[in-house]
Amino acid sequence: MLLLLLLFMWCVGEILVNYRIVKKKGLLFDDRFTKTICMAIASISSFATALYLELLLPDIQMATYLLPIILGVCIGWRFGSLIKAPASLNGLYNGAIGGVMGMMPGAVLKNPALCNIPLESNSLIESNLFILTIFIAFSHSLVCFFIRYSMRG
Template sequence: MSQFLFVLFCLNGVIGLLFYVVMYKKRKLFTDRFGMVMAMVGSGILSFNLAMMLFFMFPFNLGTLAIISTMVGGGIGILYGALTRFQSLLAGFSQGSLGAIMGTMFGAVVENPALCGLPAAYFIDVEQHMMLFSLFGTGLVISTFGLLFYSLRV
């Protein structure tokens, strides 16, 4: 299962990098408003999914993973926000950090359903749920970036 999660983690990283490269090449075509929306949406979704998969892959405690994920999400947000002006930089950083924190918390709930008071029957399929949510998150990243690509053409 860890190999599956690692492959999905790398796939999400490559998708995020390709999205950044395409948007960097087309940064003169869009306005500051679209740049801010792109930085917020792209960094939020990508950092949410990467933080969730980081929590699934590494057996550290919650505090350590939250700090690492927040730094990674903030870095992604700064990277995407740097495509336009200073306002987008701040918006991307905040949205990337918030997405990473939410992804870490969501990963903690999926791995330990008792945190939300879910019944003990959910403990049986924890690995299956981890794989399912990782696949769903990857699909969400692909569809979000596809919509952002499409919005450049319209």
């Protein structure tokens, strides 16, 4: 549980750092490059935050289903606001889809019976949870690193 909370805070920190960098240096690049950057960061960030929220929240149906989607839409909206008008809806779309897609593996990790996965031991479920969450944190950090690297200039 502590690892999930630390990974969630790491994810939020990466989002804030990348938003600040993209907002500050976004005017230096053309709209096509900025759109690609915002699409990538909105989708992976909303995926990762939705996964961590799904695993951290208790099994209250309404909060569990709505909060990750709303957070994904907010992330997509913030990054989409950096793009000019018609393309800014792209950020909302990518944030919402990332939020929905992040909820799916979180729900399956909490209850493998949803997909008819026969896991008898709790240790196997916990090891799968840690492996997947660390992999998502690594993937999110890698995408954020590439975005920061591409914004150098």
